[in-house]
Amino acid sequence: FPSGQGGTQNNTTGIETIAAQTIAAQQTILAGTPRATITPVPLTPVPGSPQPTATNPPAATDTAAPGAPTSTPRPTDTPATPCNRAGFVADVTVPDDTQYRPGDAFTKTWRLKNTGTCTWNTSYALVFAKGEKMGAPTEIPLSGEVAPGQTVDLSVNMTAPDVLGVYQSDWQLRDDKGNLFGIGEQADKTFWVRIQVTLPGGITYDFLAQASNATWQYDTGTENGTLTYNGTASDPHGLVTTKKGLTMEGGRTTATVLYTIPPQSDNSSLSGTYPAYTTYRGDHLKGLLGFEAESDGSCGSGDATFIIRYKDTSDGTIHTLGEWHDACDGQPVRVDVDLSDLSGKEIKFILIFDTNGNYLGDRGIWSSLRVER
Numbered sequence: 001f002p003s004g005q006g007g008t009q010n011n012t013t014g015i016e017t018i019a020a021q022t023i024a025a026q027q028t029i030l031a032g033t034p035r036a037t038i039t040p041v042p043l044t045p046v047p048g049s050p051q052p053t054a055t056n057p058p059a060a061t062d063t064a065a066p067g068a069p070t071s072t073p074r075p076t077d078t079p080a081t082p083c084n085r086a087g088f089v090a091d092v093t094v095p096d097d098t099q100y101r102p103g104d105a106f107t108k109t110w111r112l113k114n115t116g117t118c119t120w121n122t123s124y125a126l127v128f129a130k131g132e133k134m135g136a137p138t139e140i141p142l143s144g145e146v147a148p149g150q151t152v153d154l155s156v157n158m159t160a161p162d163v164l165g166v167y168q169s170d171w172q173l174r175d176d177k178g179n180l181f182g183i184g185e186q187a188d189k190t191f192w193v194r195i196q197v198t199l200p201g202g203i204t205y206d207f208l209a210q211a212s213n214a215t216w217q218y219d220t221g222t223e224n225g226t227l228t229y230n231g232t233a234s235d236p237h238g239l240v241t242t243k244k245g246l247t248m249e250g251g252r253t254t255a256t257v258l259y260t261i262p263p264q265s266d267n268s269s270l271s272g273t274y275p276a277y278t279t280y281r282g283d284h285l286k287g288l289l290g291f292e293a294e295s296d297g298s299c300g301s302g303d304a305t306f307i308i309r310y311k312d313t314s315d316g317t318i319h320t321l322g323e324w325h326d327a328c329d330g331q332p333v334r335v336d337v338d339l340s341d342l343s344g345k346e347i348k349f350i351l352i353f354d355t356n357g358n359y360l361g362d363r364g365i366w367s368s369l370r371v372e373r
Contacts, residue, residue, distance in 0.1 A: 084175050085116040085187035089151055096194045100160035102280050103344045108193040109155040110171075116187070120146040123176035126154045129190050132167040135159035139174070160197045162344055164281065168194040205277050205371035207287075207351070208242060208258055214272040214351075216240050220265040227270060238263045238270045248365055249293045250330045258366035259292070260353045262304075269354040276313055277371065278346045283339040285349075287369035289324055290332030291362065300361015302328025307352035308337070312345060325356070332367070339371065 092109035100106060114120055120142055127139040136158045146152045161167055170190035172182040181187040216227040218237040230241045244256040262268050289306045291299035308321045324333040353364045 079185075081115075081117050082181075082187050083116050083118040084120075084173070084179065084181040085114075086173055086181065086183045086191075087113040087115040088183045088191050089113050091193075092153055093155075094193055094195065097166075097196050099196045099198050101199055102160055102162045102164065102197055103278070104160045105157065106160065106195075107155055107157050108169075109153050110191055111151055111153050112173075112183070112191070113151045114146045114148050116181075117148055118175075119148065120152075120173070121176065125174045126156065127172055127174045127180070129170040129172045129180075129182075131169045131192065132161065134161060134167060134169055134195075136169065158193070160195060162197075162281070164197050164199065166194065166196050168192050199280050199282055199373050201373055203370045204280075204283065204373050205349075207274065207349070207366065207369040208256065210274055211240070211242065211258055211272070214274045216270065216272045218263045218268070218270045220263045220268045222265075233261060236264045238268075240270065240272065246365060247293050247295075248288075248332060248367065249291045249297070249299055249326075249328055250332055251293070251297070252332075254365065254367055258351075258369065260364040260366070262353055262355045262359050262362055262364075264359060266358055267355060268359055269352055271350055271352040273311065274349040274351070276346050276348050279339045279342040279344070279371075280373070281340045281343045282373045283343075284372050285321065285335065285337040285339055285370075286372050287335045288332050288365075288367040289335060289369075290326055290365055290367070291328050292365055293328075297330070298361075299328030300363065301355075301358040302326075302361070303356045303358070304362045304364060305352075305354045305356050306333065306364065306366070307350075307354060308335075309350040309352065310342075310347040311350060312347055314346065318350070332365075335369075 089111040092111050094106055094108045098106075122142055122144065124146075125139045125141045128136060136156045140154070140156060142152070142154075156171070158169070170192040172180050172190050174180050183189045183191055212229050214229070216229055217224060218227045220237075225237065227235075227237055227240060231239055233239050239259070239261040241259050242256050243259040244254060246254045246257065246259070248254050260270060262270055285308065291302060291304070293299050304326055306324045306326065308323075309318055310321060311318050321337050321339075322335065324335065326333055351366065351369075353362075355362050
């Protein structure tokens, strides 16, 4: 109603009564009218149509709020490949700690790869950097070009030092402008050869084993000539052979020994020049020298001189290592000569048995004569 028209309390009550009667009438009408019910109908799939599947909801992810700072990796700088750089591939010869005797010559070969961007040419060189030079040249020019990615074998001739020990020689490369370079990421590392200079122990020269290879001669004072090794005792020019089970002055029984009988002439001698041998530090010439004794212990005239000399093959000069006089006194002569002063020399040993006058009954024994290290 318009708010400008007034009314009384009784009028309001009448209006509420009419409204209540109207609602009651409507409810009576609805109660007498049948209502429709909704029954669920199952869905029948259409043949060939895709079937619905249960789909898990996507996993929650942390999403940065707008404007929040994010961590973005920064690009890394890749170092530029240098113009000159080498890569070590292999020790073609002489692996580390190869053993050599003093004075031995050898050739070291490295296999390197050009890992730089510049081509190596014949103006490049292999150069000594530090350590022990071992007789090598200071530099060796390359013999040809080596393009980036190619490999090359570089060799240097060397000689093992005379003194025993461990030796290392370091090398690098040098470009056509005089700049040194090598291996490693920065091309500043050396490559090397390392050897051990050593000597095998034990007997290094056996005079008994080499006796048949020696050149034997006799000298009667009036004539001389070649004596056949392992001849006969009846030869007037003498005998050189091997024997075992002899009785040596002093009573000992020998193993196999070098046995010498001089020519059948007073003041005579026989000698043998042995094959060449290279001496080294630590070499000692050792042996036991004496006479063969009779059953009664006598040794003939019992007076002779054992002489050992050597011939230097470099100049042909002959030098005496020692002279040992024996007088059949029951005491064989023990020999021990240090050959270290001859280290590195190639020599030929010369054995001499001299009768010192009367030759009768002089039968010389060279027992266990050897070079020992």
